[in-house]
Amino acid sequence: xxxxxxxxxxxxxxxxxxxxxxxxxxxxxxxxxxxxxxxxxxxxxxxxxxxxxxxxxxxxxxxxxxxxxxxxxxxxxxxxxxxxxxxxxxxxxxxxxxxxxxxxxxxxxxxxxxxxxxxxxxxxxxxxxxxxxxxxxxxxxxxxxxxxxxxxxxxxxxxxxxxxxxxxxxxxxxxxxxxxxxxxxxxxxxxxxxxxxxxxxxxxxxxxxxxxxxxxxxxxxxxxxxxxxxxxxxxxxxxxxxxxxxxxxxxxxxxxxxxxxxxxxxxxxxxxxxxxxxxxxxxxxxxxxx
Amino acid sequence: xxxxxxxxxxxxxxxxxxxxxxxxxxxxxxxxxxxxxxxxxxxxxxxxxxxxxxxxxxxxxxxxxxxxxxxxxxxxxxxxxxxxxxxxxxxxxxxxxxxxxxxxxxxxxxxxxxxxxxxxxxxxxxxxxxxxxxxxxxxxxxxxxxxxxxxxxxxxxxxxxxxxxxxxxxxxxxxxxxxxxxxxxxxxxxxxxxxxxxxxxxxxxxxxxxxxxxxxxxxxxxxxxxxxxxxxxxxxxxxxxxxxxxxxxxxxxxxxxxxxxxxxxxxxxxxxxxxxxxxxxxxxxxxxxxxxxxxxxxxxxxxxxxxxxxxxxxxxxxxxxxxxxxxxxxxxxxxxxxxxxxxxxxxxxxxxxxxxxxxxxxxxxxxxxxxxxxxxxxxxxxxxxxxxxxxxxxxxxxxxxx
Numbered sequence: 062x063x064x065x066x067x068x069x070x071x072x073x074x075x076x077x078x079x080x081x082x083x084x085x086x087x088x089x090x091x092x093x094x095x096x097x098x099x100x101x102x103x104x105x106x107x108x109x110x111x112x113x114x115x116x117x118x119x120x121x122x123x124x125x126x127x128x129x130x131x132x133x134x135x136x137x138x139x140x141x142x143x144x145x146x147x148x149x150x151x152x153x154x155x156x157x158x159x160x161x162x163x164x165x166x167x168x169x170x171x172x173x174x175x176x177x178x179x180x181x182x183x184x185x186x187x188x189x190x191x192x193x194x195x196x197x198x199x200x201x202x203x204x205x206x207x208x209x210x211x212x213x214x215x216x217x218x219x220x221x222x223x224x225x226x227x228x229x230x231x232x233x234x235x236x237x238x239x240x241x242x243x244x245x246x247x248x249x250x251x252x253x254x255x256x257x258x259x260x261x262x263x264x265x266x267x268x269x270x271x272x273x274x275x276x277x278x279x280x281x282x283x284x285x286x287x288x289x290x291x292x293x294x295x296x297x298x299x300x301x302x303x304x305x306x307x308x309x310x311x312x313x314x315x316x317x318x319x320x321x322x323x324x325x326x327x328x329x330x331x332x333x334x335x336x337x338x339x340x341x342x343x344x345x346x347x348x349x350x351x
Numbered sequence: 352x353x354x355x356x357x358x359x360x361x362x363x364x365x366x367x368x369x370x371x372x373x374x375x376x377x378x379x380x381x382x383x384x385x386x387x388x389x390x391x392x393x394x395x396x397x398x399x400x401x402x403x404x405x406x407x408x409x410x411x412x413x414x415x416x417x418x419x420x421x422x423x424x425x426x427x428x429x430x431x432x433x434x435x436x437x438x439x440x441x442x443x444x445x446x447x448x449x450x451x452x453x454x455x456x457x458x459x460x461x462x463x464x465x466x467x468x469x470x471x472x473x474x475x476x477x478x479x480x481x482x483x484x485x486x487x488x489x490x491x492x493x494x495x496x497x498x499x500x501x502x503x504x505x506x507x508x509x510x511x512x513x514x515x516x517x518x519x520x521x522x523x524x525x526x527x528x529x530x531x532x533x534x535x536x537x538x539x540x541x542x543x544x545x546x547x548x549x550x551x552x553x554x555x556x557x558x559x560x561x562x563x564x565x566x567x568x569x570x571x572x573x574x575x576x577x578x579x580x581x582x583x584x585x586x587x588x589x590x591x592x593x594x595x596x597x598x599x600x601x602x603x604x605x606x607x608x609x610x611x612x613x614x615x616x617x618x619x620x621x622x623x624x625x626x627x628x629x630x631x632x633x634x635x636x637x638x639x640x641x642x643x644x645x646x647x648x649x650x651x652x653x654x655x656x657x658x659x660x661x662x663x664x665x666x667x668x669x670x671x672x673x674x675x676x677x678x679x680x681x682x683x684x685x686x687x688x689x690x691x692x693x694x695x696x697x698x699x700x701x702x703x704x705x706x707x708x709x710x711x712x713x714x715x716x717x718x719x720x721x722x723x724x725x726x727x728x729x730x731x732x733x734x735x736x737x738x739x740x741x742x743x744x745x746x747x748x749x750x751x752x753x
Contacts, residue, residue, distance in 0.1 A: 068568055075560045177388065183584065185616040188592075195594065201564060204592045276592065277557055278584050278614065286557055321561035326524055328561075329553035 067200030072322040073315055074198075078207045080314020081214035082269060086287065087294040087306040088218055089265035092225065095301035096238050096258045099149055099160040104291070105284030106168040107263045111137055111270020112279045113175065116186050126189040126275070133271045134264035141263025145256045168285070175281035183280030192275075210272050217268070218307045225303055234258065293336045299349020309347060373676045375446060378419040381407070381664060382447040384434060384462065385477065387426035390580045391454040393610035393651075395477045399452040399660045400424045401648045405640075406664035416672050423447065427458045434458035435465060442469045448677045449474060449667055452660050456480035456527070463492045470679040474667060476659030479527070479606065481742060484706040488749035491679045493686060495707045496659030496696075497628050499531055499606075500742040505626035506603050507538030509713040509733050510573055515601060515624075519571035520549030521562050521586055523578035528554075531577040531605050547571045552578070559586040563593050567600065573624075575603045583607060584615055591619035608654045612716055612728050620728075623716040628709060628740075629655035629695055630729050636694050652726040658695045663707075666691065698737065704749035711740040 086108060093101045114136050115129035124132065144167070152159045188206055195204040225231040237244040237251045245251045270283075277283055298309030313332055320331040327334075339347060383403050385395040400422065407420045423445070427434035434453070441447035442465070450466060453459045454477030466473040467489040474493050475483055481498040483489075518539050522532045528551075536546050547569045550562045563586070566574045574595065576586055583604055590602055604611075607625040631641035631652045640661070644653045653661075670685040671677055683705070690700035699709040714729035722728060744752055 065568075068564070071564045071568075072561055075558075075564065078560070079558055183581070183614055185588075185614060185619070187616070187618065195592075202567075202594055202598075204594075206592065207560075276589065278581065278588065280581065282581070283557070286555055318561055322565070325550045325552060325562065329556065 069319075069322065071201035072318045074201065074203065074318075075207075075321075076315035076318020077311060078211055078314070079317060080311035081211045082273065082287070082310075083291055083294045083314050084218050084307045084310025085214045085269040085272070086266060086291040087298065087310045088221055088303065089262040089269075090291060090295050091298070091301055091303055091306035092221070092265075093259055093262040094295070095303065096234055097145075097149070097160075097255055098153065098157065098238075099164070099259070100157055101164050101259075101262065102161055102288070103144070103164040103167045103171070104262075104266050105288030106171040107137055107141065107266035107284070108270040108273070108287065109175070109281060109284035110140070110171065111267030112186070112274040112277075112283060113179075113270075114267065115271045115274045116184055116279045119186065120184075126192075126271070129271050129274075130268070134268045137267030137270075138260035138264035142256050142260035144263075145259040149259065150252070168288075172281050172285060179281060183278030183283075186274040186279050188275040206275060210276075213272065214269075217265070218310075221265075222303050222307060290332055293332045295346075297332075297336050297339045297346060299346025302346065302348040302350070305346060305348025374418045374671065375448070375677055377417070378421060378446065379449075379668065379671055379677055380421045380423065380441075380445065380447045381667075382438070382441045382450045383422065383424040383452050383660070384427055384437060384450050384458075385424070385452045386429055386454055387424070389429060391429070391477070393614070394608045394654050395452045395454045395656045395660070398644075398648045398651065398653060398657045399477070401644060402653065402657045402661040403451060403664050405644065405647070406661045406668070410665055410668045414669075414672060416668070418671075420668065427453070427455065429455045429458065431457045431461040435461045438462050438465050442466075442471055448472065448671075448679075449664075449682075451475075451663055451667075452477045452656065454478060454656060456482075459483060460487055463487065463489050466679065467491045472667065472679045472682055474660075474663040476663055477656045480530075481747070484702075484704040485742075485747035485749055488704045488747070488751055490705075490751060491683055492705045493663070493683060493701055493707055494705055495663045496655050497626075497711070498706075498741070499527075500534055501628075501711055501740050502605050502626050503531055503534030504538045504742075505711050505713060505735050505740060506575075506605055506624065507535040507544075508542045509626070509735065510601075510603055510624060511539055511542035511544035513732065515573040515603070516544040517571045518544060518546045518573045518575050519566045519569040520546070520575045520577055521559065521566060522549055522551050523554050523582055524551040525554050527579065528577045532575070535575055535577065535605060549575075552582070554582070556582060557585065559589045560593065562586075563590055563595060567593065567595060567598065571600065573601050573603050575605060577605050579606050580611075584611055587615055587623060588619050591621075596622040608656070609652060609726070609728065610654055613651075613726065617717060617719045617722055617728065620716045621718045624732065625714055625716070626711055626735070627655050627714060627729075628711045629653075629658040630712065630714060630731075631658075632727065632729070633712075633731075640695060662693045662695050665694070700737075702744055703752050704744060704747055705751070706741055706744075706747075708737050708741050710737045711735040 114133045118124040192206040241251045298305035321328045383400045425437040449472040451474045456478045459478030476495040479499045481500040483494045522528045602623050604625045612620050670682050687701045693699040696709040701707045713733040
């Protein structure tokens with residue numbers, strides 16, 4: 062195959078776009094795992110819920126995309142907080158496996174209910190008028206919406222990293238995971254902080270769902286097809302590493318984009334091949350310390 | 352007086368006796384086997400049950416048959432083993448005489464085998480694989496509505512004739528997609544067109560942008576989508592985002608149903624070219640029937656699969672009534688006897704290999720401006736006459752063809 066530079070540039074850019082979804086979702090997973098030690102398998106279902114809530118807002122309440130960007134994360138965060146309070150709270154002392162099983166079961170239930178209600182073909186969600194169209198970059202046509210997704214998710218990722226790694230609130234959070242009883246003794250309400258953290262992670266997933274709604278079909282299975290890849294991203298980046306999950310998300314998006322160009326048949330497996338190699342060579346992940 | 356009574360009693364006994372011997376239990380039981388809950392539920396599913404019940408109602412009203420007719424339904428979950436289990440139970444324990452619909456080629460092939468073994472009837476409106484009337488043909492099976500050969504040939508040939516002579520394929524990387532790509536490639540080449548390239552995409556892919564860029568770069572006039580369901584929906588949605596149709600290239604969906612278009616929306620589906628054997632807005636008969644159907648099925652207009660369920664049940668009942676028997680092989684032989692006027696598909700006939708042959712149509716999806724409202728989606732580009740629409744009888748390799 063002859064390699065044309067413009068085509069390659071196009072694939073790189075598209076890889077970056079997909080990478081921004083991976084980054085956004087794996088960021089939420091990394092935050093939840095890092096601070097709660099829960100492997101949140103319901104993340105894909107929360108992403109799906111985000112897209113559905115956006116669809117409801119538009120279809121039933123007439124609230125457009127911009128409102129959805131504000132409302133959906135809040136709704137999902139509240140939903141996440143309720144789940145944490147009612148269910149996950151009881152599992153912290155147990156093995157990781159129990160949290161995984163619980164959230165996996167939740168994901169299956171949510172998907173089943175939505176499939177039953179809305180069918181599998183999915184629902185259309187129209188793109189906001191301001192973000193339709195695109196730019197001709199010479200080597201490719203870049204839809205405005207995709208450009209927006211890259212920028213928005215970069216901003217969110219960096220802001221999250223900053224809050225957790227560089228602010229006082231973030232330092233409380235990190236301290237609480239190291240030694241909850243000590244932090245509690247200093248007068249910090251650790252259980253509430255944990256609830257809010259899980260809510261924040263769920264809100265991030267919901268936000269990614271809103272970003273995805275205009276591009277992909279709003280369908281009950283949209284989460285389950287993505288969640289496995291995102292888990293691989295988190296494993297490669299190192300469980301619980303915030304910056305690691307962001308960089309790996311974007312990086313793997315690009316690698317996947319290149320695979321789609323050079324050998325498309327392997328594009329759905331390339332990430333898992335990398336995961337296997339990383340696990341053999343560096344089991345703690347590229348950026349993991351533990 | 353006494354003698355008269357006795358004679359009458361004997362006559363009644365004789366009459367019911369023969370009737371029982373002919374139609375078991377004096378009841379014809381129709382089993383609608385479909386995907387009721389997942390990716391094909393909008394194509395067949397509960398709507399197919401509605402269609403079957405409409406056929407029963409219409410047949411009873413017109414012919415006042417002496418036998419009773421019942422409709423039962425089952426969900427095969429797109430798993431051949433689940434489908435086989437349901438059908439065996441239907442045939443062995445519940446007195447079902449005929450299985451209809453059954454989208455998903457894998458399940459349909461299994462059902463066809465069991466039906467042959469039990470000497471019942473299978474009327475496949477939902478499945479695509481042309482093997483049902485080829486290597487795997489059966490004297491108990493009629494493939495009713497469409498098949499993969501017809502889709503490939505219809506869309507491929509007609510598009511080349513209309514100037515779409517260069518192609519690029521986006522293909523689902525498994526048996527169904529590869530077969531569809533192969534058949535379409537043959538049709539395109541035969542009609543004088545050229546295939547510039549293609550890309551094999553893993554099944555159930557979310558993001559098609561990369562493949563669409565490659566298709567765009569190929570400068571092919573037609574981008575053939577050899578995939579189905581969610582893959583088709585996502586590729587069409589994203590093609591619109593990347594301005595493929597606006598840039599002068601056309602998409603050809605090789606297997607697209609009305610319900611898919613309804614799910615995608617016209618804004619994104621406009622310009623798409625596809626082959627089908629039925630569309631609700633074709634003539635007075637199809638319109639009247641479809642509106643009746645929609646009133647019974649949540650205002651959803653019927654797909655070609657659901658329309659096929661209706662007419663296949665209707666024809667089946669007519670054949671049972673004509674020979675007064677529910678013996679599978681005999682009923683199918685009766686259905687193959689002469690051409691008939693299908694109320695929805697027009698002039699039709701069932702061939703020796705079990706293929707129900709009728710005209711097919713090349714449609715293009717309307718622009719939002721052209722559409723007058725929900726379900727006003729297609730305009731007709733060309734009609735493919737019945738004789739050209741399906742694979743020639745001799746090419747299928749069916750053992751029933753002498």
